[in-house]
Amino acid sequence: MIGRGHAPGRVNLIGEHIDYNGGTVLPAALSVGVSVELEPRSDTQMRLGTDQYETTAMRDMSEDAKGDWTDPSLGALREAKALGLLEGGANLAIRSTIPQGAGLSSSAALIVAILKAARDAATGATASDADIAIAARRVENNYLGVPCGIMDQFAVAIAKPGMAMALDTASLAYELVELPQDHRFVVLHSGVSRKLTDGRYKTRKEECDAAKAHFDTDNLCALDPAKIATSNLAEPIRRRAMHCASEHRRALASVEALKSGDMAHFGVLMNESHASMRDDFEVSLEAIDALVATALREGAIGARLTGGGFGGCIVALVHNEAKDKWCATVLRQHPKARLICEA
Numbered sequence: 001m002i003g004r005g006h007a008p009g010r011v012n013l014i015g016e017h018i019d020y021n022g023g024t025v026l027p028a029a030l031s032v033g034v035s036v037e038l039e040p041r042s043d044t045q046m047r048l049g050t051d052q053y054e055t056t057a058m059r060d061m062s063e064d065a066k067g068d069w070t071d072p073s074l075g076a077l078r079e080a081k082a083l084g085l086l087e088g089g090a091n092l093a094i095r096s097t098i099p100q101g102a103g104l105s106s107s108a109a110l111i112v113a114i115l116k117a118a119r120d121a122a123t124g125a126t127a128s129d130a131d132i133a134i135a136a137r138r139v140e141n142n143y144l145g146v147p148c149g150i151m152d153q154f155a156v157a158i159a160k161p162g163m164a165m166a167l168d169t170a171s172l173a174y175e176l177v178e179l180p181q182d183h184r185f186v187v188l189h190s191g192v193s194r195k196l197t198d199g200r201y202k203t204r205k206e207e208c209d210a211a212k213a214h215f216d217t218d219n220l221c222a223l224d225p226a227k228i229a230t231s232n233l234a235e236p237i238r239r240r241a242m243h244c245a246s247e248h249r250r251a252l253a254s255v256e257a258l259k260s261g262d263m264a265h266f267g268v269l270m271n272e273s274h275a276s277m278r279d280d281f282e283v284s285l286e287a288i289d290a291l292v293a294t295a296l297r298e299g300a301i302g303a304r305l306t307g308g309g310f311g312g313c314i315v316a317l318v319h320n321e322a323k324d325k326w327c328a329t330v331l332r333q334h335p336k337a338r339l340i341c342e343a
């Protein structure tokens with residue numbers, strides 16, 4: 001039997017680099033996504049066809065990652081097998097509308113969609129969407145060697161377009177919150193590409209681990225910022241911890257602002273988040289700071305770097321009716337930037 005799975009892309013509205021530090025994050029699902037058809041095979045081969053590449057790839061399920069485009073799919077099938085959703089190999093047909101390398105979780109969405117398709121094809125499968133999200137993170141961390149947190153996988157496994165997910169990454173409890181009708185979150189690519197495997201993401205993770213060891217805690221976000229401010233932790237580790245504790249509080253406040261429709265306050269929190277990522281966590285770049293500044297000057301209510309940083313996208317909050325003119329004016333001043341999508 002053929003199984004089908006779908007997962008959307010995501011943009012993170014606020015709560016950056018705290019999904020591996022016990023914080024609350026607020027990603028939103030996008031209308032772009034990945035759809036997968038999976039047909040189980042009785043041998044141990046994966047046959048992979050996508051609308052992104054003309055060729056079809058064959059690989060054996062026993063193979064390690066080799067650093068090409070087929071790895072995420074093979075890793076997902078291996079994980080499906082480990083979960084008992086698949087006995088042998090599979091034929092995969094993949095269609096994606098998520099721009100790759102833009103920081104919209106195209107890889108998490110692909111892996112989650114494959115796992116969901118395997119669940120759909122299996123008889124009597126009991127894996128929940130949360131189980132699938134956790135398994136998808138294992139594929140990234142253990143098979144692909146990408147040191148990411150749990151945010152992307154949870155968002156794309158559970159949230160639907162038009163919804164944000166307030167996810168407590170310490171307990172994995174979550175709440176879905178509707179996005180406002182009269183505002184848009186617009187995602188603009190800075191023109192500077194980035195990869196989580198380039199080492200800088202890992203460095204930040206190691207710096208956070210050093211802060212955790214100093215305070216003897218698993219949860220940097222639960223620390224009182226005043227305690228971090230007065231600690232004898234060396235720089236820049238102290239500032240990294242400060243970002244986590246303050247970003248977590250901003251994310252919690254943003255969830256409340258979103259629920260009560262206070263988008264002006266949401267914008268203020270986005271701007272504070274950007275400043276913290278720039279000054280304390282140091283994951284921004286001049287080109288991104290300049291794009292954020294233009295976005296605000298031209299009328300955005302809030303704007304910030306989104307995702308892992310060191311390039312990629314900004315997300316800006318704008319009124320519906322101002323959006324088109326705003327976007328054209330911002331892009332005219334930043335020829336390398338481009339509109340990616342909106343939520």
Ligand code: GLA
Nearest residue numbers: 016017148149150151307308
């Ligand atoms: C990437 C990772 C996520 C998260 C963000 C930063 O998107 O995949 O787990 O850490 O960076 O918030």
